[in-house]
Amino acid sequence: MSKYHRTFRETLHSLFFGKQCALCHRHAFGMTNYVNDQGKVIFICSSCRIYAERRAFRKWK
Numbered sequence: 001m002s003k004y005h006r007t008f009r010e011t012l013h014s015l016f017f018g019k020q021c022a023l024c025h026r027h028a029f030g031m032t033n034y035v036n037d038q039g040k041v042i043f044i045c046s047s048c049r050i051y052a053e054r055r056a057f058r059k060w061k
């Protein structure tokens with residue numbers, strides 16, 4: 001598999017299964033946006049939200 005194919009498949013996957021959680025790397029819907037230590041916007045699923053709050057990630061709107 002070429003790199004392109006993998007990327008394309010991941011893109012399709014995210015279209016069908018939602019965005020990828022930055023912590024558990026699972027695809028889910030209803031994610032919360034957070035800003036991490038580097039000031040980057042990340043997506044956190046509902047099961048990792050507690051962990052994100054503990055890491056003091058700021059909510060991003």
Ligand SMILES: [Zn+2]
Nearest residue numbers: 021024045048
């Ligand atoms: Zn998660």
